[in-house]
């Protein structure tokens with residue numbers, strides 16, 4: 558019998574747009590000194606790469622080719638902010654726009670694109686461990702994750718947070734338009750046939766509507782301490 562592969566632990570954090578997954582995943586990864594996968598950024602990068610190549614109406618096959626062919630890199634700046642690079646260009650600002658999120662949500666509904674991004678995502682699993690945030694980390698990409706969390710918040714609270722985030726960046730969007738957008742995106746992400754947004758059966762649910770970022774982070778770190786990861 559061959560020796561079992563050394564298990565590299567994954568902490569999967571899934572949930573809808575605006576639930577705070579990104580911020581929380583970054584905090585948890587930092588506290589545990591683990592690697593980080595922002596899987597939403599990969600879908601955003603495919604949408605951005607297609608637009609940059611003038612292929613906004615590309616077929617699913619062309620988009621899958623773009624997904625496997627793109628050269629990307631993640632880094633952080635001096636203040637610890639995540640930086641994302643596409644073909645040697647820093648695209649973090651472009652990635653976070655509402656427009657890019659909308660395009661990413663459409664691209665993410667295509668099975669060929671999801672399949673094309675699978676190997677790339679699994680490649681982030683490196684020692685000493687990975688904190689992965691997205692929609693299908695616990696259900697599809699890392700079904701063997703040591704800890705699965707489904708982080709949510711009410712749609713109204715998520716719209717309010719997103720509104721504040723954009724306002725702080727000097728971007729003026731109406732709260733009503735943002736709420737509509739969040740509800741549309743939730744619907745698209747939950748109703749698609751491949752890897753829809755839903756908690757894994759063995760996920761722990763965490764509603765962050767009335768919790769601070771510190772409280773959510775600490776809850777997850779406590780769960781990590783209770784599990785086999787620690």
Ligand code: DC
Pocket residue numbers: 574596597598600601658661662663665666690691692693694742746
């Ligand atoms: O988390 P985000 O807003 O950056 O994600 C952008 C879009 O990509 C979002 O509409 C859902 C989709 N997505 C996905 O389908 N699966 C993932 N693992 C991550 C994101």
